[in-house]
Amino acid sequence: xxxxxxxxxxxxxxxxxxxxxxxxxxxxxxxxxxxxxxxxxxxxxxxxxxxxxxxxxxxxxxxxxxxxxxxxxxxxxxxxxxxxxxxxxxxxxxxxxxxxxxxxxxxxxxxxxxxxxxxxxxxxxxxxxxxxxxxxxxxxxxxxxxxxxxxxxxxxxxxxxxxxxxxxxxxxxxxxxxxxxxxxxxxxxxxxxxxxxxxxxxxxxxxxxxxxxxxxxxxxxxxxxxxxxxxxxxxxxxxxxxxxxxxxxxxxxxxxxxxxxxxxxxxxxxxxxxxxxxxxxxxxxxxxxxxxxxxxxxxxxxxxxxxxxxxxxxxxxxxxxxxxxxxxxxxxxxxxxxxxxxxxxxxxxxxxxxxxxxxxxxxxxxxxxxxxxxxxxxxxxxxxxxxxxxxxxxxxxxxxxxxxxxxxxxxxxxxxxxxxxxxxxxxxxxxxxxxxxxxxxxxxxxx
Numbered sequence: 001x002x003x004x005x006x007x008x009x010x011x012x013x014x015x016x017x018x019x020x021x022x023x024x025x026x027x028x029x030x031x032x033x034x035x036x037x038x039x040x041x042x043x044x045x046x047x048x049x050x051x052x053x054x055x056x057x058x059x060x061x062x063x064x065x066x067x068x069x070x071x072x073x074x075x076x077x078x079x080x081x082x083x084x085x086x087x088x089x090x091x092x093x094x095x096x097x098x099x100x101x102x103x104x105x106x107x108x109x110x111x112x113x114x115x116x117x118x119x120x121x122x123x124x125x126x127x128x129x130x131x132x133x134x135x136x137x138x139x140x141x142x143x144x145x146x147x148x149x150x151x152x153x154x155x156x157x158x159x160x161x162x163x164x165x166x167x168x169x170x171x172x173x174x175x176x177x178x179x180x181x182x183x184x185x186x187x188x189x190x191x192x193x194x195x196x197x198x199x200x201x202x203x204x205x206x207x208x209x210x211x212x213x214x215x216x217x218x219x220x221x222x223x224x225x226x227x228x229x230x231x232x233x234x235x236x237x238x239x240x241x242x243x244x245x246x247x248x249x250x251x252x253x254x255x256x257x258x259x260x261x262x263x264x265x266x267x268x269x270x271x272x273x274x275x276x277x278x279x280x281x282x283x284x285x286x287x288x289x290x291x292x293x294x295x296x297x298x299x300x301x302x303x304x305x306x307x308x309x310x311x312x313x314x315x316x317x318x319x320x321x322x323x324x325x326x327x328x329x330x331x332x333x334x335x336x337x338x339x340x341x342x343x344x345x346x347x348x349x350x351x352x353x354x355x356x357x358x359x360x361x362x363x364x365x366x367x368x369x370x371x372x373x374x375x376x377x378x379x380x381x382x383x384x385x386x387x388x389x390x391x392x393x394x395x396x397x398x399x400x401x402x403x404x405x406x407x408x409x410x411x412x413x414x415x416x417x418x419x420x421x422x423x424x425x426x427x428x429x430x431x432x433x434x435x436x437x438x439x440x441x442x443x444x445x446x447x
Contacts, residue, residue, distance in 0.1 A: 007175055014174070015184045018192065022185030028122075028140065029147040030161065035059075038145050038294060044153050044283045045290050048339060056293040059315045060088055066112070066318050073109035074323065088297055091324065097301075097311055098325045103134060110320050111137050121319040126276040136277050142317035146278050149295065153270055153283050157245040159217045166191040166213060168220035168228075170250075170428075177202055182209040191215060195224035195428070203231040207239065214241035218265075222248045222257045223434035229264045230374060234394060242266040249274065251434060252346045258286060273344055279314035279325050282341070289331070291339040298338050299324065304358065306332045307345055350437045354413035355384050363437055366407040372399030377426050378408070380439045385417045389426050 006017055037055045065083045067074035077095055103110055111121070121137040151161050159165075165188075173183050173194040181202060183192045191213045193206060206228055218225065225246065232239070246261055246269045253271045261269050273282040273289060280296050282289040291298065296315055300308035307330050313323045330345040345351065352360040363378055375391040386408060392399060405418045428434045 003172070007172070011174075011180060011183065015186065018183055018185045019187045022190060023187040026161070026188055029143055030151075032140060032144055034141060034144050034148060038148060042149065042152055042292060042294065044149075044156060044292075045285075048293060052293050056297070056315070057088065059294065060297065060313075061086065063313075063315060063318065063321060063323075064091075066114070067321050067323065070112045070114040070117075071110060071321055072113065073106075074321070091297070091313065092299070095323045098322060100134060100326075100328065103322070107135065110322065112319050112321070114318075117319055124276050134277070136317075137320040138278065138317045139319040142278055142319060145316045146274075146281070149281050149292070150272070153247070153272060154217060154245070157217065157268065157270075159244055162188050163216045164189045164213070166193060166210060166215040166218045166220075168193050168195045168218070168224040170195050170221060170224075172196060177205065179205050180209075181205050182213065195221060198224065198227050198231065200231065200235070203228065203235055204237060207232050207237045211240045215243055217243050218246045220246065220248055221434065222251050222253045222261075222271075223428070226257045226260055227375070229260055230393075233264075239265060244268075245270050247272055252344050252436065254436075273329075275327060277314065277322055277325065277327075278316045279312040279322055279327060280310065288340050288342055289344065291341075293339055300331075300333065300338075301326075303330060306334055306342070308333055308341075346435075346437060350435060350439045352378070352380050352386070352412050352437065353383060353439070353441050355415050356413060358413065360412050363408070363411065366404065366411050368407075370400065370404045370407065372396045375426055377435070378437045380437075380441055383441055384415060386412070386419070388418065388420050389423050390420055391423060391426060 001017060006014060009017065037059065061083050064078065064081070064086060068078035068081060068083070069075070074095070081094065111117075117139065121139060122143070124136045124138060126134045126136065147161070154160055154163070167190055169192050171194065173192055174181075177194065177197045181193055181197060184190065185192065191209070193209065198206060225248075242265055244267065246265065246267050248257075248261075248269055249272045253269070258269050258271070261267070268285055271284045271289075273284075274280060280291065280298075282291045284290070294315060297313040299311040301311055302308055310327050310329050310331060312325050312327060314321070314325065330351065331341040332343045332345055333341040352363065354360065367373060367376060372393050373390055374393040377389045379387045379389065381387055388404065388408070390399070401420045404420065408418050409416060426434070
């Protein structure tokens, strides 16, 4: 069904269309078998045992044999490799680090030629938030394993995929929400609210829709829910329910955002970090991010201070395997535990690059102590110029631009020019995501 046909439907028919689509998605994500090693004993935050690494090694050998025999890009690199004797530590000597640009250059080289995969692979598209969108081919088995991890995270809070839930969708669900911003997939018990239409004129109807539905869990971009919660507070609107958990993803979750969500809704936030490529999966309930060795093999490339760029070998998707894949994201880590890191810093190409060559991630501390800000976005226009877009709160008389500028300069460089611009709103990306830091400094400056 085309989007234009859907948008022309009345609300009741849109609900039926979403329900039919939801049923199809559920079957793709959950109906069918997954390997035994994935179907048992996989629970987020569990202690990793020796048997987990044994299972990881077996899966790794299966993947390497498959790449050698059926994936053109790797067939040349692994032509004479004896898989039985290969260890994970040997991989870096055989396979170079892979970038998004390498894949885009000739994506067909990475797609499995195994006969049973011909015509059976599905396609998912990355958002392109890094400027490099990709079309990823994947197997049904990979998608089922991926959602098995999602389900297990929800199970910790006595929820499941088909529990009563609300999803803040980064898509256009209607031409205009009016008094009815909610749409429903009744098969999966899911309420949909569009993240695009949240504002002063719609907040009352969003809050009312949530209160009527009273979801057991919420699945959302952090920025969408934070925007709604702040507007609700300004309009003195109350939430009459408390979800068992809120699952956030697709954006960097700041400590302030987590605190606001948990305090306002009296709940726990599960922040899930993953990607369309199914190359990594990490979850956090407020402290470290924990990863499962059965999802991917991890490497870290040091960038600056305690910041590292992630390199992963995904173990799920045999349809388009990506070995030693540089995702483009930075994490902060203080221990030697490969399957745990402290925090996400965001995209490697959206850190601030100072004139001295220093790379600065996690800019949110620069806003601590600065009052009167409802929303902000830091844009690095040039190596020596930063623009900060600011949406003020009703208490804007408390805002001190000189304090914010001093904080940014202290964290980056005194030689950077910082300009504050006041705006009514800050646009999200075409995918509905909000980025707190945008870099216009070319890739040639980032290494």
